[in-house]
Amino acid sequence: MHKMATLPEALRxxxxxxxxxxxxxxxxxxxxxxRILAEEVRAPEDLPGFPRATMDGYAVRAVDTFGACEGxxxxxxxxGEIRVGCPPPGPLGEGEAMAIPxxxxxxxxxxxxxxxxxxxxxxxxxxxxxxxxxxGENVIGPRDDIAKGTRLFPRGHRLRPQDxxxxxxxxxxxxRVVRRPRAAVVATGEEIVPPDIRPGPGQVxxxxxxxxxxxxxxxxxxxxxxxxxxxxxxxxxEALKRALGEADLVVISGGSSVGTRDVTLAVLESLGExxxxxxxxxxxxxxxxxxxxxxxxxxxxxxxVSAFVVGAKVIVPLVERLLGVVNPLRRPWIQxxxxxxxxxxxxxxxxxxxxxxxxxxxxxxxxxxxxxxxISSLALAHGLIEVPEEVEGLEAxxxxxxxxx
Amino acid sequence: MHKMATLPEALRxxxxxxxxxxxxxxxxxxxxxxRILAEEVRAPEDLPGFPRATMDGYAVRAVDTFGACEGxxxxxxxxGEIRVGCPPPGPLGEGEAMAIPxxxxxxxxxxxxxxxxxxxxxxxxxxxxxxxxxxGENVIGPRDDIAKGTRLFPRGHRLRPQDxxxxxxxxxxxxRVVRRPRAAVVATGEEIVPPDIRPGPGQVxxxxxxxxxxxxxxxxxxxxxxxxxxxxxxxxxEALKRALGEADLVVISGGSSVGTRDVTLAVLESLGExxxxxxxxxxxxxxxxxxxxxxxxxxxxxxxVSAFVVGAKVIVPLVERLLGVVNPLRRPWIQxxxxxxxxxxxxxxxxxxxxxxxxxxxxxxxxxxxxxxxISSLALAHGLIEVPEEVEGLEAxxxxxxxxx
Numbered sequence: 001m002h003k004m005a006t007l008p009e010a011l012r013x014x015x016x017x018x019x020x021x022x023x024x025x026x027x028x029x030x031x032x033x034x035r036i037l038a039e040e041v042r043a044p045e046d047l048p049g050f051p052r053a054t055m056d057g058y059a060v061r062a063v064d065t066f067g068a069c070e071g072x073x074x075x076x077x078x079x080g081e082i083r084v085g086c087p088p089p090g091p092l093g094e095g096e097a098m099a100i101p102x103x104x105x106x107x108x109x110x111x112x113x114x115x116x117x118x119x120x121x122x123x124x125x126x127x128x129x130x131x132x133x134x135x136g137e138n139v140i141g142p143r144d145d146i147a148k149g150t151r152l153f154p155r156g157h158r159l160r161p162q163d164x165x166x167x168x169x170x171x172x173x174x175x176r177v178v179r180r181p182r183a184a185v186v187a188t189g190e191e192i193v194p195p196d197i198r199p200g201p202g203q204v205x206x207x208x209x210x211x212x213x214x215x216x217x218x219x220x221x222x223x224x225x226x227x228x229x230x231x232x233x234x235x236x237x238e239a240l241k242r243a244l245g246e247a248d249l250v251v252i253s254g255g256s257s258v259g260t261r262d263v264t265l266a267v268l269e270s271l272g273e274x275x276x277x278x279x280x281x282x283x284x285x286x287x288x289x290x291x292x293x294x295x296x297x298x299x300x301x302x303x304x305v306s307a308f309v310v311g312a313k314v315i316v317p318l319v320e321r322l323l324g325v326v327n328p329l330r331r332p333w334i335q336x337x338x339x340x341x342x343x344x345x346x347x348x349x350x351x352x353x354x355x356x357x358x359x360x361x362x363x364x365x366x367x368x369x370x371x372x373x374x375i376s377s378l379a380l381a382h383g384l385i386e387v388p389e390e391v392e393g394l395e396a397x398x399x400x401x402x403x404x405x
Numbered sequence: 406m407h408k409m410a411t412l413p414e415a416l417r418x419x420x421x422x423x424x425x426x427x428x429x430x431x432x433x434x435x436x437x438x439x440r441i442l443a444e445e446v447r448a449p450e451d452l453p454g455f456p457r458a459t460m461d462g463y464a465v466r467a468v469d470t471f472g473a474c475e476g477x478x479x480x481x482x483x484x485g486e487i488r489v490g491c492p493p494p495g496p497l498g499e500g501e502a503m504a505i506p507x508x509x510x511x512x513x514x515x516x517x518x519x520x521x522x523x524x525x526x527x528x529x530x531x532x533x534x535x536x537x538x539x540x541g542e543n544v545i546g547p548r549d550d551i552a553k554g555t556r557l558f559p560r561g562h563r564l565r566p567q568d569x570x571x572x573x574x575x576x577x578x579x580x581r582v583v584r585r586p587r588a589a590v591v592a593t594g595e596e597i598v599p600p601d602i603r604p605g606p607g608q609v610x611x612x613x614x615x616x617x618x619x620x621x622x623x624x625x626x627x628x629x630x631x632x633x634x635x636x637x638x639x640x641x642x643e644a645l646k647r648a649l650g651e652a653d654l655v656v657i658s659g660g661s662s663v664g665t666r667d668v669t670l671a672v673l674e675s676l677g678e679x680x681x682x683x684x685x686x687x688x689x690x691x692x693x694x695x696x697x698x699x700x701x702x703x704x705x706x707x708x709x710v711s712a713f714v715v716g717a718k719v720i721v722p723l724v725e726r727l728l729g730v731v732n733p734l735r736r737p738w739i740q741x742x743x744x745x746x747x748x749x750x751x752x753x754x755x756x757x758x759x760x761x762x763x764x765x766x767x768x769x770x771x772x773x774x775x776x777x778x779x780i781s782s783l784a785l786a787h788g789l790i791e792v793p794e795e796v797e798g799l800e801a802x803x804x805x806x807x808x809x810x
Contacts, residue, residue, distance in 0.1 A: 171603070173601050195574065196578050207574035379567070
C-alpha cells in the first residue's frame with residue numbers, strides 16, 4: 001500500500017520528482033504567444049534608439065522657457081519643422097524652437113517639448129510659450145525606456161500578447177522556446193468505446209480522453225490520444241511502454257472499477273515507482289502518480305467529473321513543471337454568495353461544482369450536489385469552489401470564491 | 406467634431422451597432438475547444454443509456470436490505486457477477502444479489518447497489534449486507550443524468566474542455582460553430598518600419614500590429630497583418646478598402662501624431678460613419694470607432710501601452726460581439742494591497758499598469774507611473790488596475806483588484 005497525498009503534497013511531489021524538460025526550439029516571435037521562453041531575453045539595443053517627442057508641440061531648450069507664463073510668454077524663433085520618421089533638419093540653438101509631432105526625433109540642443117496647448121505660433125517664425133517645461137519633459141530618451149542589455153524576460157516566462165509586441169519592437173523576430181511536452185493519453189476500461197461507435201449494452205463512449213486532450217493542450221502540451229486499451233495487465237503494460245517511447249508524460253484515463261485500478265497500479269509498480277496512490281481530495285481520490293523511466297505517469301479516476309478535476313488541479317501543474325513555467329496560468333475567479341449549503345467531510349479537500357445564477361455583478365453560486373458520475377453536472381457548472389480539509393461543509397449565505405472554468 | 410465616449414458607452418455602442426456574424430462551419434468536436442457554438446445543442450440520446458452502478462459492490466433490490474445492520478445482516482443469494490462493458494447475465498430475483506463493478510449494467514429487478522464496504526461475501530454463494538440501501542442508491546439511471554432532448558448548451562456558448570468531453574460522450578463528434586471573424590490589422594505611421602528592418606534615424610519598428618494580432622487571436626478572431634501604409638489620405642483609404650474587402654473587422658494600428666490621427670478620421674468620415682471619436686479613458690483617449698459597410702473599424706492610439714489597453718478593453722469585446730458569445734472570456738484577477746499611490750484625474754477612467762512584488766498570497770502591487778510611450782512598462786507589468794471616473798487617485802495601502810494579463 002502506497003502513501004496517500006493531500007493536494008499540496010501531490011504538487012510538492014511533482015516539483016521534487018520532475019525537472020523541466022531538456023530541449024528547445026527556435027520559432028518566429030510572431031508565433032510564440034503562449035509559449036515558454038527557453039532563455040532569458042535581454043534587449044539587444046536601446047529602445048527608442050533616439051530621443052523622441054511624446055507629445056505634439058515644439059522642441060525647445062527647457063531653460064529658454066523658464067519663467068514663461070500667460071502674461072509674459074517666452075518668445076522663441078521657429079527655425080524648422082521635424083517630420084516623423086525623419087532625422088531633424090539640424091541642431092537647435094539658444095532661443096529657438098522646432099515644430100515636432102509625437103514620435104518625432106528631437107534635434108541636438110533641444111531637451112524638452114512644449115505641448116501645442118501651451119504655445120502659440122505667432123507672427124511668422126515665432127512661437128509663444130505660455131508655460132515652462134523642465135528638461136526631459138515630453139521627451140523619451142534612448143535609455144529612458146529599454147536600455148541595451150536590460151533583462152526583459154526570465155527563462156520560463158510565458159509570452160503574452162504585449163510581450164510579443166515588445167520583442168518585435170526590439171527586432172527580436174525569433175525566440176528560443178521550450179518544446180511542448182508530448183502527452184500521451186491512454187484510455188482504459190472494458191466498457192469504453194470510441195465516440196463514433198454506437199455503444200452496445202453496458203458500454204459507454206469515451207469522454208475523459210477528450211476532456212484531458214483539451215486541458216493538456218491549454219496548458220501547453222501536445223496531446224496525443226493512444227486509443228482504448230483492454231483492462232489486462234499485459235495490454236496496459238504494452239500500451240504504456242509504447243506511450244513512454246514517444247511521450248514525455250502519460251495520462252491513463254482510467255476506467256473506474258476496482259479491477260481497472262488494480263491493473264493500473266500493478267503495471268505502474270512493475271515498470272517504475274509509485275509516488276502516491278490516492279489523493280485526499282473529492283472528487284479525485286483514486287488518482288495515482290508514478291515515475292517510469294524518469295517520466296510522469298498519472299492514473300486518473302474514471303468518473304468524468306473526477307477526471308476533469310484531477311486534470312485541472314494535478315495534470316495542468318504537472319505540464320507547467322515540465323515546461324519550467326515561472327508565470328503559471330491562472331484561472332479567472334469571482335467572489336459570490338453561496339445559494340445553498342454544501343456538506344463536506346472533514347480531513348478531505350473538496351471541489352464542489354457550482355452554477356452561477358442571477359445578474360452579472362450579483363451572481364449567486366448554486367452548488368451542484370451530484371455524484372462524480374453525473375456528466376451533466378460538468379456542462380451545467382460554471383466553476384468550482386474549494387472546501388478546505390479542515391472545514392466541515394459550508395452554509396448557504398457564505399461568501400465563496402468560484403474558480404471559473 | 407464627434408462625440409467622446411466613456412468605456413461603458415463605447416461597449417454599449419458596440420452592442421448596438423454590430424450584430425453577430427452570419428456564417429458558421431461544421432468541425433470535429435475534438436477540435437472545437439474555445440470555439441463558439443452556432444446552434445443550441447440538445448442531447449440526442451439518454452446518457453447513460455442504461456442503469457449503471459456508481460460504486461463497486463452488489464446489485465440488489467433495496468427492499469431486501471431494509472432493517473439490515475451489523476448485528477443482523479441481510480443474507481442474499483449471490484447469483485452472478487456482472488462484467489463491466491457487458492449486459493448483465495440475467496434478471497435479479499427477490500433475495501438475490503449480483504457482484505457489480507463501478508460502471509456495470511444493473512440487472513433487471515435490481516434498483517440499488519450495496520457498497521463493498523457495507524457487505525461481505527460469506528459461505529459460497531451468499532452475501533451479507535450490513536447496512537440498508539435506498540432505491541436508486543449508488544445507481545445512475547438512464548434519465549438521471551442527461552435525458553434525450555435536454556438542452557446542453559445554448560447558441561453562443563464558448564466550448565470548454567469538459568464540454569468537448571461531454572459532447573463526445575453523447576456521440577456528437579461534429580458541431581456547428583460560428584466562423585472566426587477575419588480581422589485585418591493595418592499599421593500606419595510614417596516612422597514605423599517592419600521589425601526585421603534596421604530602423605533609420607527617426608524610425609521605429611512596428612510593435613502594435615503584433616500585440617494586436619495576439620489579442621485578436623486570443624479572443625477568437627483570425628488576424629491578418631496588412632503591413633504598414635503611408636500616412637496619406639489616399640494611401641489609407643486604399644488600404645482600408647482592401648482590408649474591408651477581405652475582413653469582418655479592421656484595426657488601424659495608428660501612428661500617434663496628430664497628422665496620422667487626422668488622416669484616419671478623415672478617411673473614416675468619408676467612407677462610413679464615426680460612432681465615437683475619443684474615449685474618456687487613460688490610456689486610450691485617441692481611439693476612434695467607425696462603421697464602414699456595416700463593419701467595425703477601430704482606429705487605435707499609437708503609443709504601445711495605449712494600443713494594448715484599447716485592444717484588451719475595446720477590441721476583445723468587439724470580437725466577442727461579432728462571435729455572439731454568451732460566456733465571454735474573463736481575465737484572472739487578484740486582490741492585493743497597493744504599494745504606492747496613484748494619481749488620477751477625476752472624470753476619466755484610468756487603467757494603471759502594476760507590477761506584483763512579494764510572495765504568492767501576499768503580493769503587493771507597485772504602480773508603474775510611466776507615460777504610455779514607455780514600452781518597458783508593458784513587459785514589467787503583471788496587470789492593470791482600474792481607477793474609476795469618479796475617483797481622484799488611490800492611496801498607497803488601498804486594496805485593489807489587479808486584472809492579470
